Amino acid sequence: MPTPRPRGPKAVKMDPRTLLDAALKVFARDGLEGASLRAIAREAGCDPSLIYYHFENKEAMFSALLEERIPPLVKDLRRLADPLDPRGTAEKLWTAMRCFHRHLHDSAGFRAMVRGQIVRGAETIPEQLARRLRPAQFAVIAIIRRGLRRGELRPGLNPYLVGLFLIRMEAEILDLVPVFAERLSGLKPTVAVAAAECTWFDVFWRGVAAHPMEPLPFLESL
Amino acid sequence: MPTPRPRGPKAVKMDPRTLLDAALKVFARDGLEGASLRAIAREAGCDPSLIYYHFENKEAMFSALLEERIPPLVKDLRRLADPLDPRGTAEKLWTAMRCFHRHLHDSAGFRAMVRGQIVRGAETIPEQLARRLRPAQFAVIAIIRRGLRRGELRPGLNPYLVGLFLIRMEAEILDLVPVFAERLSGLKPTVAVAAAECTWFDVFWRGVAAHPMEPLPFLESL
DNA sequence: CCCATAATTCAACAAGCGTTGAAAAAGGAC
DNA sequence: GTCCTTTTTCAACGCTTGTTGAATTATGGG
Numbered sequence: 136m137p138t139p140r141p142r143g144p145k146a147v148k149m150d151p152r153t154l155l156d157a158a159l160k161v162f163a164r165d166g167l168e169g170a171s172l173r174a175i176a177r178e179a180g181c182d183p184s185l186i187y188y189h190f191e192n193k194e195a196m197f198s199a200l201l202e203e204r205i206p207p208l209v210k211d212l213r214r215l216a217d218p219l220d221p222r223g224t225a226e227k228l229w230t231a232m233r234c235f236h237r238h239l240h241d242s243a244g245f246r247a248m249v250r251g252q253i254v255r256g257a258e259t260i261p262e263q264l265a266r267r268l269r270p271a272q273f274a275v276i277a278i279i280r281r282g283l284r285r286g287e288l289r290p291g292l293n294p295y296l297v298g299l300f301l302i303r304m305e306a307e308i309l310d311l312v313p314v315f316a317e318r319l320s321g322l323k324p325t326v327a328v329a330a331a332e333c334t335w336f337d338v339f340w341r342g343v344a345a346h347p348m349e350p351l352p353f354l355e356s357l
Numbered sequence: 358m359p360t361p362r363p364r365g366p367k368a369v370k371m372d373p374r375t376l377l378d379a380a381l382k383v384f385a386r387d388g389l390e391g392a393s394l395r396a397i398a399r400e401a402g403c404d405p406s407l408i409y410y411h412f413e414n415k416e417a418m419f420s421a422l423l424e425e426r427i428p429p430l431v432k433d434l435r436r437l438a439d440p441l442d443p444r445g446t447a448e449k450l451w452t453a454m455r456c457f458h459r460h461l462h463d464s465a466g467f468r469a470m471v472r473g474q475i476v477r478g479a480e481t482i483p484e485q486l487a488r489r490l491r492p493a494q495f496a497v498i499a500i501i502r503r504g505l506r507r508g509e510l511r512p513g514l515n516p517y518l519v520g521l522f523l524i525r526m527e528a529e530i531l532d533l534v535p536v537f538a539e540r541l542s543g544l545k546p547t548v549a550v551a552a553a554e555c556t557w558f559d560v561f562w563r564g565v566a567a568h569p570m571e572p573l574p575f576l577e578s579l
Numbered sequence: 580c581c582c583a584t585a586a587t588t589c590a591a592c593a594a595g596c597g598t599t600g601a602a603a604a605a606g607g608a609c
Numbered sequence: 610g611t612c613c614t615t616t617t618t619c620a621a622c623g624c625t626t627g628t629t630g631a632a633t634t635a636t637g638g639g
Contacts, residue, residue, distance in 0.1 A: 143604025144616040168475050171596065182618050184599080193597065250532075252474065253390050255625085256597050295541060296556050299533065300526065307525045310472075319517060334518050341569070342560030365634025366586040393626065404588050406629080415627065477595085478627050 140182075151189040154179050155200050162244025167252050170244055193256035197248075198263060204245065205267050208238040212274035216281075224282030225344065226353045228301060229336055231275050235305045236332065246306050272298060289345050297343055304335055362404075373411045376401050377422050384466025389474050392466055415478035419470075420485060426467065427489045430460040434496035438503075446504030447566065448575045450523060451558055453497050457527045458554065468528050494520060511567050519565055526557055 157179035161170045172193055176183040190196040211234045214220070215227055222230075239246055248254075249268065251261040275298040282288040288297070308331045316327030333354070341347040379401035383392045394415055398405040412418040433456045436442070437449055444452075461468055470476075471490065473483040497520040504510040510519070530553045538549030555576070563569040 140618065141604070142602075142616085142618045144606075146605095148616070166475070172598090173596080183597085184619080185617060187598070188616070247474075250472075252469075253388070292560075293552075293556055295537075296553055297560070299529070300557065300560060303529045303533070304522060304526060307521070307529070311521065311525070315517075330515075331518055334515055335522065338514075338519070338522060338561070338564030340564075342562075342564035347563070362588065363634070364586085364588045364632070366636070368635095370586070394628090395626080405627085406589080407587060409628070410586065 149179070149181055149185060149189065151199070152203075154181075154186060154189060154196065155203060158196065158200060159242055159245075162242045165244075167244040167247035167254055170254070172256075194259060197254075197257045197260050201260075201264060201267055204238065205264075205271075208234060209267075209270045209274070211238075212271050216274040216277040218281065224278065224285065224287040225340055225351050227278045228275075228282075228340070229351075229353065231278060232301055232305050232332065232336060235302055236309065236328075239306065240309050240328070243310065246310060249306065272302075275302060286345055288343050292343060301339055304339070305332070308332060308335060371401070371403055371407060371411065373421070374425075376403075376408060376411060376418065377425060380418065380422060381464055381467075384464045387466075389466040389469035389476055392476070394478075416481060419476075419479045419482050423482075423486060423489055426460065427486075427493075430456060431489075431492045431496070433460075434493050438496040438499040440503065446500065446507065446509040447562055447573050449500045450497075450504075450562070451573075451575065453500060454523055454527050454554065454558060457524055458531065458550075461528065462531050462550070465532065468532060471528065494524075497524060508567055510565050514565060523561055526561070527554070530554060530557060 154175065158170060158175045161174050161178050165174065172183045172186055176186060186193075186196060190199065212231060215230055215234070220227070239249070248260060248264055251265070253261060276294045279288065279292075279294040279297050283290065283292065283294065308328060312328050312331045313324035316322050316324050320327060322330070336354075340351070376397065380392060380397045383396050383400050387396065394405045394408055398408060408415075408418060412421065434453060437452055437456070442449070461471070470482060470486055473487070475483060498516045501510065501514075501516040501519050505512065505514065505516065530550060534550050534553045535546035538544050538546050542549060544552070558576075562573070
């Protein structure tokens, strides 16, 4: 019984970015498995087939989403990894973690993609994502290598694994802590996430630093 | 063109456990999203509808799978958390981590469930799983609390978060390290996972221990 | 030997998905 | 005013999924 909607151009044309925004909203609300083209179209207030006017197919749409969201993250991390940036390794790694927070916290669906979850109609997205995220991974590893050279990190640590620990735990915190926060501690999700990140970085840094007892002045405000 | 198979009972009747084993095999090979009833039936060499003779529906089948796999894990962890077990906190936490390894390493699909991934026809499974895994979580937390009381862990640490760090990173290692192992290090997956676990526990323990420099004799064989 | 029951397959259903081709309407060009 | 292009919706297709009811056959009891 859906009353038919008039065809033809609307007063305000549909911008592809509006569709991407709708997709992100559905991602955040219903996760990756809820992000069907019909759901995205409903969120954007249009017909599913309109998506095919603006994008080649679902995969291309998701690709455009990656194109929109990943380069800023990579840019931030590259700047951080620049050897000319004089900050210490602890502060750089903390900032790298917060970078991931900034770029991933608003979309569980995005994190599910990062995790490699497969979606019908967008099967090659996990591979694409891994490829495009590699520069981000390399930037983190570069920071860690520099920390090893400068003697700020314990010798013998595998930079790849250290980077994996730092970043994947950040993603886990963003996924899990908001769910349990209110039940366990009565804290607001954002506060609980911030507290968990501080605890995690504290544990992480003591675990990898060559001199873990030296104070971390950049963390004092917390 | 599929030549019809004879109906009626076979020489060897189908055991529900055989179906569960087939489901686990599909989980390990194709992950959670590949585990359709048709795929499981194909693996077990029977018709999908036979599953409905032995289980009420897909959800009940997955439930039975949890019933089969979770209690042994919980039992192991409860024994470990028993205050009468005199081992130190470091060894207990290492053993707890290895418990999760033992019970989860063979099934990426199972880990995806633990992660809360949703599956059509088994929508309530993540909630069930979380509920049934809670005793495991509590056991780990109990170990950590004891460690805090005995002064083996740094005071002020949140036991819930510390447990989360230890266990979720183990799951991440099982998910990610095998994929990258051969490309990055040329190591066999099992060896790479073992090495990553050692590195992780080393970092973790230095991060949470009150006296991280004391040697860990139980780790010396590695 | 007959019959009830247990175990199995088959064919079909409805729902959801990504996708496509055609129809409709608005806006600008001439 | 007419026509062409752009933007939009609609209806349908083919596929996969969980699920069901009927048909079929082997087995064991009386």
